[in-house]
Amino acid sequence: MTEALRIGQIAGDQSFTKRCQRLLEEVLQVPRVLLTTSCTHALELAALLLNIQPGDQVIVPSFTFVSTVNAFVVRGAQPVFTDIREDTLNMDEAQVERLLTARTKAIVPVHYAGVGCEMDAIADIASRRGIAVIEDNAHGLFGNYRGRKLGTMGALAALSFHETKNVTCGEGGALILNDARYTERAEILREKGTNRTQFFRGQVDKYTWVDIGSSYVMSDVLAAFLYGQLEAWREIQEQRRRIWELYDRRLSEWARQHGIRTPTVPPHCGQAYHMYYLLLPSLERRTALIEHLKRRGILSVFHYLPLHLSLMGQKFGGKPGDCPVTEDVSARLLRLPFYNSLSELEQEKVVSSLLEF
Numbered sequence: 001m002t003e004a005l006r007i008g009q010i011a012g013d014q015s016f017t018k019r020c021q022r023l024l025e026e027v028l029q030v031p032r033v034l035l036t037t038s039c040t041h042a043l044e045l046a047a048l049l050l051n052i053q054p055g056d057q058v059i060v061p062s063f064t065f066v067s068t069v070n071a072f073v074v075r076g077a078q079p080v081f082t083d084i085r086e087d088t089l090n091m092d093e094a095q096v097e098r099l100l101t102a103r104t105k106a107i108v109p110v111h112y113a114g115v116g117c118e119m120d121a122i123a124d125i126a127s128r129r130g131i132a133v134i135e136d137n138a139h140g141l142f143g144n145y146r147g148r149k150l151g152t153m154g155a156l157a158a159l160s161f162h163e164t165k166n167v168t169c170g171e172g173g174a175l176i177l178n179d180a181r182y183t184e185r186a187e188i189l190r191e192k193g194t195n196r197t198q199f200f201r202g203q204v205d206k207y208t209w210v211d212i213g214s215s216y217v218m219s220d221v222l223a224a225f226l227y228g229q230l231e232a233w234r235e236i237q238e239q240r241r242r243i244w245e246l247y248d249r250r251l252s253e254w255a256r257q258h259g260i261r262t263p264t265v266p267p268h269c270g271q272a273y274h275m276y277y278l279l280l281p282s283l284e285r286r287t288a289l290i291e292h293l294k295r296r297g298i299l300s301v302f303h304y305l306p307l308h309l310s311l312m313g314q315k316f317g318g319k320p321g322d323c324p325v326t327e328d329v330s331a332r333l334l335r336l337p338f339y340n341s342l343s344e345l346e347q348e349k350v351v352s353s354l355l356e357f
């Protein structure tokens with residue numbers, strides 16, 4: 001960050017942005033990555049690139065962050081919610097086919113906790129019907145599904161570098177362009193609808209307004225922060241693997257004895273070690289456990305509330321019972337402290353407090 005300031009590169013798309021993009025392109029083996037101001041904005045860019053129009057439908061899980069859905073709703077789309085699988089808590093691919101209509105424009109799987117969705121089935125349905133798949137890979141950078149990296153299977157994919165993520169710059173994101181048809185337009189829409197990127201590459205002699213667009217470019221000061229994180233991505237992932245495995249080793253037996261479920265990672269999924277959660281037997285037990293941990297100075301948090309039952313979800317026709325697994329899991333899921341600098345000693349305190357409960 002000091003270097004970015006010293007060389008006077010504090011706006012976006014300069015050397016640190018380029019270095020981050022190149023590193024991600026190399027690690028993920030993808031043709032083009034564009035840093036954005038957030039994952040939300042990467043998803044909004046995806047919706048613009050797909051020309052989402054009022055009345056179009058997008059298939060989304062109800063158990064996700066609001067941005068997975070809102071990015072399309074701001075373009076006028078109608079969300080069509082799927083429930084999740086009981087094992088991975090990912091979009092239930094078996095429900096997708098019957099939710100398709102002539103107005104379906106995209107399927108947006110979310111790799112919850114960095115464990116891959118059943119992408120073969122989703123891609124198969126999408127390609128048969130000519131529908132785009134947009135991966136919301138906010139949780140799953142560096143994870144893989146049947147040997148393919150998460151974020152490389154949809155036409156487009158979005159990453160998050162929010163402070164809660166494995167690799168972060170506070171607020172930030174990226175759009176992965178796996179389908180080269182979208183690349184040129186993505187550069188324009190991200191740069192306020194101008195061909196500024198082509199101008200800087202020397203492809204045009206002045207830049208001008210050529211399309212709709214907005215300002216989704218990350219400052220190079222933040223990109224410098226992000227580059228420091230990305231340079232250490234292997235150490236970060238290794239540290240998070242240790243944290244995840246310690247929880248799993250120390251808690252699995254205790255969980256089994258008390259009717260608590262720990263995360264399921266199918267053998268064909270290389271997870272991204274983003275989160276460790278418990279599924280308590282009831283909402284009442286979860287509330288009691290949050291309180292128990294809080295009294296010991298440990299913060300544990302629940303996660304998404306079902307989007308189909310939110311105020312906006314209800315405006316789109318969502319009702320109780322539409323997504324029963326989501327409704328059930330949402331009331332019982334608890335996330336344990338999980339961050340890169342979490343020490344083994346701190347983790348042992350969490351574990352012993354849980355065993356005591």
Ligand SMILES: Cc1ncc(COP(=O)(O)O)c(C=O)c1O
Pocket residue numbers: 038039040041064065067068110136138139159160161162164171172173
């Ligand atoms: C699944 C999912 N998608 C999108 C987002 C939005 O990310 P950002 O804060 O980078 O916009 C989040 C945020 O946590 C998320 O969990």
